[in-house]
Amino acid sequence: MRIGIDVGGTNTDAVLLDGVRVLAAVKTGTTPDVTSGIVAAIEGLQRGHAFDPAAVGAVMIGTTHFINALVEADRLAPTAAVRLSLPAGSSLPPMVDWPRRLVDAIGGRGYLVHGGHEFDGRHIAELDEAELRKAADDMGRAGVRSVAITAVFSPVNAEFEARAAEVIARELPDVAISLSHEVGRIGLLERENATIVNAALRELAAGIVDGLAVSVAGAGITAPLYLSQNDGTLMDVDFARRYPVATFASGPTNSMRGAAVLSGVDTCAVVDVGGTTSDIGVLNQGFPREATTDVSVAGIRTNFRMPDVLSLGVGGGSLVRDGEVGPESVGYRLTSRALVFGGDTLTATDVAVAAGRAEVGDPALVRHLDAGLVRRALESIAERTADAVERMRTSAEPLPVVAVGGGSILLPDELAGIGPVRRPENHAVANAIGAAIAQVGGEVDRVYAIEPGRRDAVVDEAKQEAVDRAVAAGASPSSVAVVDFDEVPIPYLPGNATRIRVKAVGDLQTGS
Structure with a gap:
């Protein structure tokens, strides 16, 4: 068994998996200190499906701690x-x-x-x-x-x-x-x-990783702890202490990987609607398409591995004003601020409940909402989402759309000009499932001076190095395969300079 946990700005989701079968799933509010929310999530899994902590082979966590600290x-x-x-x-x-x-x-x-x-x-x-x-x-x-x-x-x-x-x-x-x-x-x-x-x-990483480990150990779980990386693969706690920047995009990446498993579609557009934002990305053979340009994080240009994701300020906690939705959000205070929970703030969740798309909180508390306002808000969400999906397409070929996340209740069953929207079972916790099924990867990205007649040997060397890095990171050797390969000649440099990028992934080698 494995436990996957994803800590978002609004909710902390957790799943207990046996292979790819979901034994239990729970969604709890993210707490200000985050770690107590993880403890509550694990306790919720235990209530949903009693399990022996010793039978858990690994715990995988995706966290927003580090990017939040930078922002x-x-x-x-x-x-x-x-x-x-x-x-x-x-x-x-x-x-x-x-x-x-x-x-x-x-x-x-x-x-x-x-x-x-x-x-x-x-x-x-x-x-x-x-x-x-x-x-x-x-x-x-x-x-x-x-x-x-x-x-x-x-x-x-x-x-x-x-x-x-x-x-x-x-x-x-x-x-x-x-x-x-x-x-x-x-x-x-x-x-x-x-x-x-x-x-x-780095200092923050040491404290947070130790805190996560204590949270898991407090539940009696002695299995290894891993954190999700930006590219959908895993890193152990020692790696996380040294490279916290590798976790920045783990949230949307986990959701996309989970969407592939739940829907059975490995090449598609994924719309992950959370409590604060909607993240739209594209899966290619089960892995997120990576950004090919520099990625700006908190106003800083970087070039580490990041998925190609377009974010909209629309989520279940988004504020609704005169039919306009977002970008401001009540975040993890949704269950105390939204009208359906007895609060005083009109949110996108209230609109979805008023339209009959979801049964959350007390529907009687939103019956007074103007039908025109509800319709305009939902139409605005649908139009913005369809436009974002269209912008993410790179060809005229049909691209299936899979919606995941608790906020996917905001989307219609079909997007204009795009087609039907698939919502697989357990879509609300796709991010935690993506964390739980994550694999281990190794990557090489280097400029080589390729001598005449040596191209094949250099490519084989790069591929083998990527495979070796995946195995060193904890992948089962027999399961490792090259999943991505790029070879780009650099015309302005001498010596047949060529940039080669290879990515290899394999299944995590655990005792269970």
């Missing part, structure tokens, strides 16, 4: 960014394009040091350890507690980042260090940004 500019560690690039790259210092409030929130300090590589691994300049020690001394006096190290083309050759980390660790043994080649992809500023964000979240 709110709260609980971030004092962070320094060290870029190994001189004499190149000095015109645009670290964090040059960040919102000022986030720079201030992390006490952002930037240092430029000699080093870095060309795309083919040649040195731009030798690493200057004296410069690093001088920078470390300044960091120590400034109270820096986390450091992000980025070198030019470190995904090709990471030697300078590793050496710089050793130097700084000797000078500042108590600081957390994040290396860009382990976080982002090719693209200096975006990779640097992602690494700085990761570094700023």
Whole structure:
């Protein structure tokens, strides 16, 4: 058995699975401290289907803790960014394009040091350890507690980042260090940004992961704990402590993966309607289509793995004013603020209940709503959703639509110009199901200088490395397969430079 838990801005959902069979499902309100909501969710599963905690093979959690902290500019560690690039790259210092409030929130300090590589691994300049020690001394006096190290083309050759980390660790043994080649992809500023964000979240990650582990252990469960990553795969708690940035898009990713399992459709558009937002994404062979461009998170451009998701400010807790829905939401206070629960705020859930689409709370409390207002609100939601699905399509081929999430009661049975909307059984907890069935992945994203006649050998080497990374992350070796492969020649660089990206996934190897 497995337990999957997804912590959203409004609800915390949990499921108990035996294989892909749902034994119990529960939806509880997300609590301000989040962990007590997880405890309540596990207790709800026990009431729904009594189980022996020792029989649980693994617990998978998707959480919004880390992206919320960044968006709110709260609980971030004092962070320094060290870029190994001189004499190149000095015109645009670290964090040059960040919102000022986030720079201030992390006490952002930037240092430029000699080093870095060309795309083919040649040195731009030798690493200057004296410069690093001088920078470390300044960091120590400034109270820096986390450091992000980025070198030019470190995904090709990471030697300078590793050496710089050793130097700084000797000078500042108590600081957390994040290396860009382990976080982002090719693209200096975006990779640097992602690494700085990761570094700023490291302290918070340690506390949150420990809190999640205590929540699970408090229920008597001794099984391994995993967190969901942006690409629909899993990471263990040690990995989560080091790379909290990898959880940012786990919510919509889990929902899309769960939608594929519940509907039996592995290539489709998924509309996940939660309490605060609706996330629209596309599944390709059971995995979310990844964004091909830089992704902005809280106003910061990054280039780590993120699904291609379009978010609308429409959810079950969205405020309704004169027929307009959202983007403001009552969030996790839905059960106390919505009219159907005795509150004083008109929400999208109230509109759905008034229209007879759902039986939630007390329908008598919304019978007074004007029928015209109810109709306009629901039509607005349908039109905006259909437009978003259309924008996510990349071809004229029919694209099935699967609706999941507790807020999917807001959608009609058919979207104009798109077609019927499928709502599979247990759609309300698809996100938790997606977490529970998640697999383990490994990825390679690198620029190779391919010599004549060596193309096949280089591709095979990249694929094998991706497979090896998946196995090292905990995948069962016999189940690992390559699910995504991209090969893009780079015409402006010499030496037949080619960017190769390979993703391999496999089933989690557990004792149950």
